[in-house]
């Protein structure tokens with residue numbers, strides 16, 4: 259059995275549930291939107307750690323699963339504000355599921371403790387570099403003069419959020435640069451603008467699925483009035499694929515969405531390793547069998 | 562030992578009201594040690610120039626040359642610093658309006674985590690996404706780390722709905738007020754008596770607490786019911802070079818660990834001087850390494 263925790267209607271969860279069924283893997287789905295009703299108990303005693311979920315037909319021993327997929331997205335609630343005890347049960351269930359995912363003795367995609375490296379992009383980038391992939395020259399500063407110096411050094415820069423809060427990646431143009439004094443209010447992340455082809459890699463255990471992205475904007479996730487990005491499956495050079503697997507393993511993110519760029523000189527750069535990849539956006543247009551690989555990995559197959 | 566730009570200084574970053582931090586600094590000053598307090602007000606006016614490790618792959622996560630935090634009085638925290646003792650949960654460098662507070666705090670924390678990581682051994686404890694002062698250890702993680710280190714924790718059970726749960730282990734019930742798991746370093750409130758309500762609850766066996774011990778690398782300061790080597794292994798497993806470990810004894814006489822904290826309170830006898838000497842030794846080592 260595998261355990262899937264998330265919102266069943268959300269694409270990455272839905273695709274995994276479908277893939278598990280197609281692969282003949284039994285899946286227990288815990289619906290995040292109904293977390294207040296989970297009836298979960300997790301503890302530690304003389305017999306070791308345990309996690310049990312009470313249902314209509316008795317208790318399920320979650321520790322008996324081979325793998326756990328955790329995709330908590332905190333979907334917005336609609337309707338009346340729940341009573342405070344219901345809200346407490348919901349929050350407790352989410353905290354307990356995440357806490358258990360951190361320590362459960364099984365395959366987990368991914369452990370929250372490991373996912374947290376992505377909460378600071380420059381922190382994660384330094385780790386990524388130490389594990390074998392190049393990362394763009396970066397400056398985090400609240401000093402306008404330092405930005406100007408870095409800009410002069412690299413010619414073209416982008417700025418983007420340093421935390422896990424999503425931002426649109428933009429070039430620092432002369433018009434935007436006129437307002438540099440604003441960085442004084444908040445340390446901001448600047449990076450050399452790299453030019454080349456974006457390649458998104460999904461790692462599932464030791465398996466690698468790559469797709470190349472054709473885009474008109476710097477941040478291909480936002481078309482900003484232009485053409486939508488195009489995607490096609492590609493094979494990575496074996497050395498790059500190996501490094502992707504090694505970096506994901508070293509970050510303890512066995513299921514990872516790695517954002518790479520191949521520059522015009524053929525060098526490979528890594529922007530970040532997404533710990534909860536929305537892989538469906540890449541699987542759907544390319545047909546790469548990511549969900550099936552994930553279902554099999556969670557069931558204990560392969561490395 | 563100290564010179565321009567705060568070379569070789571021991572810097573303590575702490576909240577203005579942190580009495581332990583003030584006592585540490587007073588002791589360092591008495592010993593003629595160059596040291597300074599950096600509090601939230603100082604940090605709010607500091608200028609960060611952080612150059613995280615980047616470019617072609619390479620070992621380690623040390624920041625690149627030019628990395629520095631310039632303080633308003635001209636002092637600098639950076640590669641020349643002897644040792645940085647970070648006791649804050651935040652990196653209070655953002656000066657933005659309330660409307661952008663949440664984003665600004667997340668950004669500043671991200672910058673702080675990366676900057677502290679880039680300082681490597683010059684920081685007392687390696688920073689962590691779950692705590693700039695070092696990783697916070699929740700109850701479940703504590704049980705896992707104790708298992709790795711070969712020590713016991715008190716049995717416990719967390720359940721999301723007290724009314725629907727089966728009778729768990731005997732022991733006391735405590736109020737579990739999410740979000741988050743109960744923090745073992747905090748005092749919990751006893752659960753009020755009465756019929757079970759549909760609310761989350763924590764149950765644990767009662768523990769008679771002992772005085773917390775201090776782990777400084779391979780050394781243990783204080784006496785605990787649990788063997789010293791196991792406590793050293795526990796702190797290392799938690800990713801801490803300096804840790805305060807709380808222990809105690811269960812009703813049936815079993816020694817157990819109840820909490821691990823990266824921010825020592827230094828209340829027990831003998832811990833304070835040992836800690837201050839440790840800071841000095843660590844700073845001396847970074848100064849020697851810089852000179853070599």
Ligand SMILES: Nc1ncnc2c1ncn2[C@@H]1O[C@H](COP(=O)(O)OP(=O)(O)OP(=O)(O)O)[C@@H](O)[C@H]1O
Nearest residue numbers: 394424425427449450451452476477478517529530
């Ligand atoms: N330095 C850069 N040069 C060129 N393009 C970049 C640069 N940094 C980011 N991009 C583009 O923007 C995309 C998103 O970047 P990145 O993953 O760093 O952003 P993010 O907003 O931090 O990500 P997420 O929201 O996924 O956490 C990259 O895949 C790339 O296409």
